[in-house]
Amino acid sequence: MAMRSGSLIRSQHPLAAVLADVEPGSCPSKLNFHCHTTCSDGSLSPGGLAEQALAIGLEHLAVTDHHALGSYPLVLEAFEAAEAAGVRAPTLWRGVEISCLLEGCLVHVLALGFAEQHPSLAPYLLGQAVVGPELRAAAVVEAIHAAGGLALLAHPARYRLPFQRLIAAAAELGFDGAEAWYDYGMQPRWQPTPLVCEAIARDLLARGLLMSCGTDTHGLHLHGR
Template identity: 30%
Template sequence: MTLPKYDLHCHTTASDGSLAPAQLVERAAGQGVEVLAITDHDSVAGLDEASEAARSHGLVLVSGVELTALWGRQVVHLVGLGFDRHADSLQRYLVRLEDMRRERAERIAHKLQQRNLPDLLPDVTARAGAGQVGRPHFAAALVAAGVCENEQQAFKRYLGPGKVGDVKMPWPAMSEALEMLHGVGGLGVLAHPTKYRLTFTRLRSLLNDFVKAGGDGLEVSYSGIKPDHQREMHKIARRAELLLSAGSDFHHPGQVWVELGRFMPLEENGRHVLERLL
């Protein structure tokens, strides 16, 4: 099977992206993308708008979402693909995550205030709009308040791992997230595996547990992955009999190294997630 040009991991204003769903679809079409999955964090709120835009551009839209989950104490992200986005069980699951994100935002704001910083919650809520609130909204608010020079500095000082804004939450277990996705007809893909800052020994343990829990695929091409790591992900996916997936993890225009449709792994017949989805 010759695969069309695709992107199976990107974000809109329904979570922490800066383009509305219709705008992102238009941009993807302009980049020659033929199959697109919008995978907002813990939300499918942008998919109806995106579906209408995809029809007008002649682009195939695959239902997608990026779920926050836990492997032990480690936060991991699962890209769900090809599910019934109207299923009641999915909607209940996402409402639960939305409540948790709102609670986390309140706790982050409170912790930052305890460090004599201004109350950022009103600005953060306004920036999130109808979308899911996340730490990138706090980073933007810290820059707007003059506390930090840029968003990278905001994460380094206040929001990154081990910092005051790194608030731990009891996210659903990875196995529960996979079970839910399978229950609504979807596939579960482990997103950007080398971005969790795990040793390769720990990463192999994660992937072993992911496979045991019913995981379907592995992202092997995405922004920031090194060529040697990409080759290793291909080997691991082959040994574990995981489907291959890829996506830009696009959030904002202006970053040419994170452009829609740019990241596609080497094709291996019978082993790509698109062969299952299409």
């Protein structure tokens, strides 16, 4: 049931069309679906992040603070002000990074493009990871889909289990995809890590899953981590 539900949401979600065009060079100048502000463990204020996103000329952005959504209205306000002043602003998607257990391994899930204040996500927006049954990956994916969002496994090659095993398990649970293009070397300026990112992308493509990209910014510059 979870997989059928995920496939249906994935086929109809407007963000899916954007993610279908993700390439190794899409980030950090065009797309960024993974970054953080002072609303969780980032160093940039929401306003500061919005200012940099405008300066870069991003087309699409999701701020994915850990278990927090407080940055969204502030970034949206900054973008609306820019648009009113005649400056093109990125399309802003709701996002949050959620911790969960997948194959007994603690991983992070990027929830993207979900509905505002949907009750299914309420337990995951309290500033810290949940405990108990809601920590299971299946429960997290179900909550994200109930809110009309997409569930993507963040940085699949950063965990103690091989990314092949985690992606296979995620696909079985109805995940919509994973973060294909990621800077595992954490360079001063973001760049996808060769070989591993390409292998992840091939795996996702073979499974018909979506690919995302993001800087995972925690510092003061949106072009890097």
